[in-house]
Amino acid sequence: MSQSKQSIGAPLLEITNLKKHYPIYGGIFRRQIGSVKAVDNLTLTLQQGETVGLVGESGCGKSTAGRTILRLTDPTEGSIRFEGQDVTSIRGEKLRQLRQNMQMVFQDPFASLNPKMMVGHIVSEPIRNYNRIQEKALTEETLQLLERVGLPAEAYYKYPHEFSGGQRQRIGIARSLALKPKLIVADEPVSALDVSVQSQVLNLLQDLQDDFKLTYLFIAHDLSVVKHISNRIGVMYLGSLVEIAATDSMYRSPLHPYTQALISAIPVPDPLKRKERIVLQGDVPSPANPPTGCAFHPRCVHATAICREVRPQLHQAAPGHQVACHLYTT
Structure with a gap:
């Protein structure tokens, strides 16, 4: 490395x-x-x-x-x-x-993710909070972020408990990148x-x-x-x-x-x-x-x-x- x-x-x-x-x-x-x-x-x-x-x-x-x-x-x-x-x-x-x-990636990837939200909504939430963006464009941008951190498109509709620790940390990283x-x-x-x-x-x-x-x-x-x-x-x-x-x-x-x-x-x-x-x-x-x-x-x-x-x-x-x-x- x-x-x-x-x-x-x-x-x-x-x-x-x-x-x-x-x-x-x-x-x-x-x-x-x-x-x-x-x-x-x-x-x-x-x-x-x-x-x-x-x-x-x-x-x-x-x-x-x-x-x-x-x-x-x-x-x-x-x-x-x-x-x-x-x-x-x-x-x-x-x-x-x-x-x-200024964003943060937390130590515990499970505790930092809302277990009741789908991964796609977790990652897109910062974008939704700060930018007016059409739903289709928001979904596309979220899928691009998931792909960039090494997660498949199907992850969008899954929940945090369905992933391993490493995958959950990738979700947290994708969320931290959402606002660039x-x-x-x-x-x-x-x-x-x-x-x-x-x-x-x-x-x-x-x-x-x-x-x-x-x-x-x-x-x-x-x-x-x-x-x-x-x-x-x-x-x-x-x-x-x-x-x-x-x-x-x-x-x-x-x-x-x-x-x-x-x-x-x-x-x-x-x-x-x-x-x-x-x-x-x-x-x-x-x-x-x-x-x-x-x-x-x-x-x-x-x-x-x-x-x-x-x-x-x-x-x-x-x-x-x-x-x-x-x-x-x-």
Whole structure:
């Protein structure tokens, strides 16, 4: 599976210091006593036409980040700019129009599809909601979308439960393409699929990117999957980016101790090429009570006094390679 070679143009999405905190209430009067910092100071830019992989272990905030970027949930702080327009606080019709250009492919292909609707109606619903179009033309366009994602015309009149997991994910992909968006946030789109089906869906996503000039934010926890589809990879830990770099650079020379541990855990079939696995000690801290300084310092063997006191900021440690770690500050 080859990485997409689509050319990269102007910035499409710019995320600056994005935060999403969920309040914690307690006591007799149900007052706010704290907050869960699901996303904390996320800064990320997506160039038009590229695929950025966002990885990290469960609970690191990557899915919340994706939903917040699409305004499926409102951000607590920060800025989201799409094609230069600040969309952080828009409402009503402006937000509705924005959704034509920003779509999502969900992790669970069954839960995200209405079981009472025929597949043809599921895929055509976005077109019907946004465009005045004759029924015949709508049906033809829907059939073309189904064909493009590898489903037969008969699928139009069937229901989601009649399909396999991989086919249901293809339905979800077809629905996300219905309005010809510019950005698709794919939230672990292959994690619920068999390995053999995963490669088919990944190949489909790459082909669609070339055909529809799409930009992907590809969220996953499997680094071996992200490697094959991403131009750049960002690693999240406890709500923040700790490292971002071009895919080749990230796998060849990971800088952050957390990234090094993740990459060392990727299975390697050739015994002669295996490297010693880095086993992290301790558990991931609670996002409701994150550590001071660097969030990773309680589990880091390289931690020093400054790591416990000062939070490191993303900075360029090598050309195109940014890391938030005091080991690389001068």
